[in-house]
Amino acid sequence: MAQGKFVAYYRVSTARQGQSGLGLEAQQEAVRTHLNGGSWQLVAEVVEVESGKRNDRPKLAEALRLCRMHGATLIIAKLDRLARNVAFISNLMESSVEFTAADFPQANRLTVHILAAVAEHEAQMISARTKAALAAAKARGRKLGGDRGNFLNVRDRGNAASVAVRGGKADRRAADLAPVMRELQAGGASLRQVAAKLNVRGIPTARGGAWSAVQVKRVLERVT
Structure with missing residues (x-):
């Protein structure tokens, strides 16, 4: 059910x-x-x-x-x-x-x-062809290999990318919610009243809890 x-x-x-x-x-x-x-x-x-x-x-x-x-x-x-x-x-x-x-x-x-399996399969085929070409180049005596001494920079880029993904999700959710919040404010609702109305409508916060005036303010500031 x-x-x-x-x-x-x-x-x-x-x-x-x-x-x-x-x-x-x-x-x-x-x-x-x-x-x-x-x-x-x-x-x-x-x-x-x-x-x-x-x-x-x-x-x-x-x-x-x-x-x-x-x-x-x-x-x-x-x-x-x-x-x-x-x-x-x-x-x-x-x-x-x-x-x-x-x-x-x-x-x-x-x-x-x-x-999307067909597109993924094609990507795998491209990867396989690339590996085969590299193997052939190595067999011909060509020196191959990446920059293994750059681990810290690579790690930092990965951390930055993770932060960017989380921030992007927060920005998108704020953009979804802001029009509703502003409409309520235009009707004269305070931040506390906006939070109460969101709770009544069953719209959860990002973590699934109830809204407060502070959280409403943060969302509106994020899209300003």
Whole structure:
């Protein structure tokens, strides 16, 4: 049975389908049937109306933002409709958002990685060809080898990269939350009241706890 929070993402191919609901109602029914039973909350439903020639997915970006903000799982009706879509796969893999499909409940972000197997295989083939070329060069007497005396610099670059990744995630989450916070402030809410309203809406902090005025202030300062 389904547990936790979900954001549903539906895709229809043309504006006409979007207006008529053709295909959309079937996707909605599939999601609701999958979520039937258990303890779950459907936070939002996002509909993408697109043509086959479009590569941008603004509504997908919105759905992923909502997932990050609420700590929710992205759910779609049919995996086969999106599994072959390069834009969907790349956006999902970069989003750090958990994922499930109503027609394939076992699918998740790990499944999406499998969909990139062809590209990974090609990279491995390139690596194998490179190693073979280096081996051939060594056999011809060419001196090979890297700079093994530069360990400290390499280590420092790795630490800096790790800090940058963590900072990037914090920046992205702050960018997701800031519009909601500013909207509440525009309505006259203080920092403490903004924190209370976020808690009422079920939007968790980065560590999954409750909001305080200080945390709201830090998020707003981060995006300023």
